Amino acid sequence: MPILNRAAELQDEVAEWRRHIHARPELLFAVENTAAFVAEKLKEFGVDEIVTGIGRTGVVGLIKGKGEGSRTVGLRADMDALPLTEITGKPWASKISGKMHACGHDGHTAMLLGAAKYLAETRNFNGNVAVIFQPAEEGGGGGNLMVKDGMMERFGIEEVYGMHNLPGLPVGQFATRKGPIMAATDEFTVTIKGRGGHAAQPHRTIDPIAIGAQIVTNLQMIASRNVDPLRSVVVSVTKFNAGFAHNVIPNDATFAGTIRTLDEEVRAQAEARLREVVAGICAAHAAEADINFHRNYPVTFNHADETEHAVAIASDIAGEANVNPEVDPMMGGEDFSYMLNARPGAFIFIGNGDTAGLHNPAYDFNDEAIAHGISYWVRLAEQRLGA
Ligand SMILES: [Zn+2]
Numbered sequence: 001m002p003i004l005n006r007a008a009e010l011q012d013e014v015a016e017w018r019r020h021i022h023a024r025p026e027l028l029f030a031v032e033n034t035a036a037f038v039a040e041k042l043k044e045f046g047v048d049e050i051v052t053g054i055g056r057t058g059v060v061g062l063i064k065g066k067g068e069g070s071r072t073v074g075l076r077a078d079m080d081a082l083p084l085t086e087i088t089g090k091p092w093a094s095k096i097s098g099k100m101h102a103c104g105h106d107g108h109t110a111m112l113l114g115a116a117k118y119l120a121e122t123r124n125f126n127g128n129v130a131v132i133f134q135p136a137e138e139g140g141g142g143g144n145l146m147v148k149d150g151m152m153e154r155f156g157i158e159e160v161y162g163m164h165n166l167p168g169l170p171v172g173q174f175a176t177r178k179g180p181i182m183a184a185t186d187e188f189t190v191t192i193k194g195r196g197g198h199a200a201q202p203h204r205t206i207d208p209i210a211i212g213a214q215i216v217t218n219l220q221m222i223a224s225r226n227v228d229p230l231r232s233v234v235v236s237v238t239k240f241n242a243g244f245a246h247n248v249i250p251n252d253a254t255f256a257g258t259i260r261t262l263d264e265e266v267r268a269q270a271e272a273r274l275r276e277v278v279a280g281i282c283a284a285h286a287a288e289a290d291i292n293f294h295r296n297y298p299v300t301f302n303h304a305d306e307t308e309h310a311v312a313i314a315s316d317i318a319g320e321a322n323v324n325p326e327v328d329p330m331m332g333g334e335d336f337s338y339m340l341n342a343r344p345g346a347f348i349f350i351g352n353g354d355t356a357g358l359h360n361p362a363y364d365f366n367d368e369a370i371a372h373g374i375s376y377w378v379r380l381a382e383q384r385l386g387a
Pocket residue numbers: 102103138358359
């Protein structure tokens with residue numbers, strides 16, 4: 001079955017919603033206007049139950065099917081934008097300098113609204129569909145907060161599905177995989193505490209820059225010599241700040257970065273090695289260190305059965321040749337991971353075509369993808385809640 005006719009009919013209307021949201025980007029949890037727009041639309045569609053303020057500014061709509069069934073399937077979109085200034089010059093470009101929808105969450109929100117409209121019209125399923133609109137995907141852990149607020153229990157959600165657009169993947173195509181699909185995104189900040197002094201008398205100092213440079217170099221050994229080469233790890237030091245004059249060795253140096261991994265064992269190993277390398281090199285040179293290690297989003301892990309359902313539905317919509325069921329995982333993070341840790345489900349990529357990349361100021365969500373995304377959501381809900 002190709003794209004649903006009704007989804008194709010909805011395309012223009014949904015594109016208008018998308019552009020409305022696109023022009024009014026909001027960051028992290030401060031998505032009040034977007035959330036209000038979503039809640040208003042859900043009400044207009046006749047969605048049975050609409051709850052706002054879950055995970056601070058998240059919205060959940062519950063749509064009841066025709067049958068007597070009580071199973072609930074969750075479909076999730078994200079609503080937040082990024083702190084970038086848009087350069088697309090499009091008529092619907094961001095009206096707010098320094099904020100833009102550069103990750104396509106405007107498109108995700110609009111497509112899920114389109115699916116909600118369709119499902120509320122037809123109700124051709126036996127059970128409930130929970131449409132989930134989360135804030136703060138881009139760093140705030142809004143998905144985590146919705147789970148902590150008891151969303152899964154409150155709506156009886158038994159399975160949960162997520163979708164993200166992917167530039168470079170042609171429109172009309174889908175890609176996913178069983179197991180890890182996105183990385184855990186841990187962050188560290190290390191301050192080396194040495195002893196400053198005159199640059200011409202280095203023997204009287206404990207030079208935090210020379211020590212920090214050795215640590216940065218040795219952290220490369222985590223990927224090259226500690227972790228099994230058939231498993232994945234990224235250790236990137238992305239900041240190094242120290243000093244203020246040509247002739248002064250400073251007291252301190254601070255560096256920071258991120259560790260990306262695809263399983264808990266390597267995640268723990270990489271953190272442990274970072275701590276050992278910092279402590280060992282500091283001990284060798286009589287320096288001390290403060291390590292601030294923040295365990296951020298966990299691995300986004302697709303459950304096997306639910307991934308098979310997702311692949312089957314995507315193949316139904318797009319044709320088998322247009323679905324990659326074994327895409328390589330990506331080392332970016334995604335806080336849908338918290339929902340997948342709470343309930344079985346699957347995350348899928350939908351083609352955004354030949355556009356600028358995610359988080360690029362020239363990026364724009366591709367409206368041509370809308371009918372494909374709505375069709376996927378609708379068929380997935382109907383299939384998982386078959387009469
Ligand atoms: Zn993003």
